[in-house]
Amino acid sequence: MFENPTLSIQNLNKQFGPGCDLCMNPETRVLNQNYCPECGTVYACQDISFDLFPGEILGVVGESGSGKSSLMKCMYFDSDVTSGEMYVDHKDFQGQNLVDLSAQQKRYIRNHHYGMVYQNPANGLKMDFSSIGNIAEKQIAAGNRNVNQMESTGKRLLETVHIPTFRMKEEPKFFSGGMQQRVQIAKALSNNPPVLFLDEVTTGLDLSVQADVLDLIKNIQLEFGISMVVVSHDLAVIRMLADRTIVMLNGKIIEQGLTDQILEDPFHAYTQQLVYSLL
Numbered sequence: 001m002f003e004n005p006t007l008s009i010q011n012l013n014k015q016f017g018p019g020c021d022l023c024m025n026p027e028t029r030v031l032n033q034n035y036c037p038e039c040g041t042v043y044a045c046q047d048i049s050f051d052l053f054p055g056e057i058l059g060v061v062g063e064s065g066s067g068k069s070s071l072m073k074c075m076y077f078d079s080d081v082t083s084g085e086m087y088v089d090h091k092d093f094q095g096q097n098l099v100d101l102s103a104q105q106k107r108y109i110r111n112h113h114y115g116m117v118y119q120n121p122a123n124g125l126k127m128d129f130s131s132i133g134n135i136a137e138k139q140i141a142a143g144n145r146n147v148n149q150m151e152s153t154g155k156r157l158l159e160t161v162h163i164p165t166f167r168m169k170e171e172p173k174f175f176s177g178g179m180q181q182r183v184q185i186a187k188a189l190s191n192n193p194p195v196l197f198l199d200e201v202t203t204g205l206d207l208s209v210q211a212d213v214l215d216l217i218k219n220i221q222l223e224f225g226i227s228m229v230v231v232s233h234d235l236a237v238i239r240m241l242a243d244r245t246i247v248m249l250n251g252k253i254i255e256q257g258l259t260d261q262i263l264e265d266p267f268h269a270y271t272q273q274l275v276y277s278l279l
């Protein structure tokens with residue numbers, strides 16, 4: 001029997017710009033890559049559909065500008081969707097298109113159901129708060145008011161991400177990039193989210209630090225069984241983490257399947273290039 005998807009994205013579109021008569025009409029739309037040469041509107045995500053199943057890691061790979069971050073921002077409500085549907089397997093929101101929810105309901109899902117790790121730790125952390133304070137912030141947003149419990153959860157999560165608890169009062173601005181990323185991961189996990197989004201989380205880190213962070217993510221997935229969406233321009237990252245992969249180009253999904261299958265037998269010429277660049 002098939003399980004319900006944890007997250008389902010259906011025909012999601014994200015455009016920047018108002019569009020014009022030519023590009024708003026699918027019959028007459030001729031895009032130059034992902035933008036309209038007539039009015040300059042960018043079609044960052046075009047008819048994106050996929051399901052994320054319990055406990056799986058879904059990779060989203062594509063070159064710069066292919067629409068990965070726009071997709072992530074839409075899913076995490078950092079950005080408004082232009083059109084489309086999103087559903088989560090949550091008892092209070094069964095069958096409800098998340099796109100139509102109020103700002104308060106979207107906040108609820110972010111705080112209780114989702115975790116996010118940004119490429120830039122400064123987007124996910126308050127650099128002037130202590131590390132444990134950062135973790136507490138997310139717990140408070142999720143409705144926790146018990147200080148002792150928050151502290152013990154914070155310490156446990158810092159241990160999980162290999163930050164010594166004697167450093168829990170230190171501000172992330174004094175940490176290395178890899179440590180900041182680990183604090184961000186601990187914070188993202190602090191509300192026990194069924195869904196974790198990771199946006200280029202190892203980009204900009206040294207290779208050995210990258211390997212540590214990727215190992216950590218893999219272990220967390222094994223330990224907690226969280227469903228994850230991992231966005232990266234780097235197929236090596238996707239190869240290490242993802243069970244299934246979607247490949248994006250110019251705002252569209254051009255190929256999707258099991259990661260091993262995509263690596264062994266890439267169908268699209270662009271995916272073939274990506275795979276050969278790994279060799």
Ligand SMILES: Nc1ncnc2c1ncn2[C@@H]1O[C@H](COP(=O)(O)OP(=O)(O)OP(=O)(O)O)[C@@H](O)[C@H]1O
Pocket residue numbers: 016034042043044062063064065066067068069070071233
């Ligand atoms: N706020 C914005 N206004 C106008 N266009 C935008 C905006 N944000 C993104 N875009 C455009 O949308 C397209 C997709 O960008 P997006 O950042 O989602 O791609 P990406 O695959 O994540 O690339 P990168 O890793 O470089 O961020 C690009 O053409 C980009 O220029």
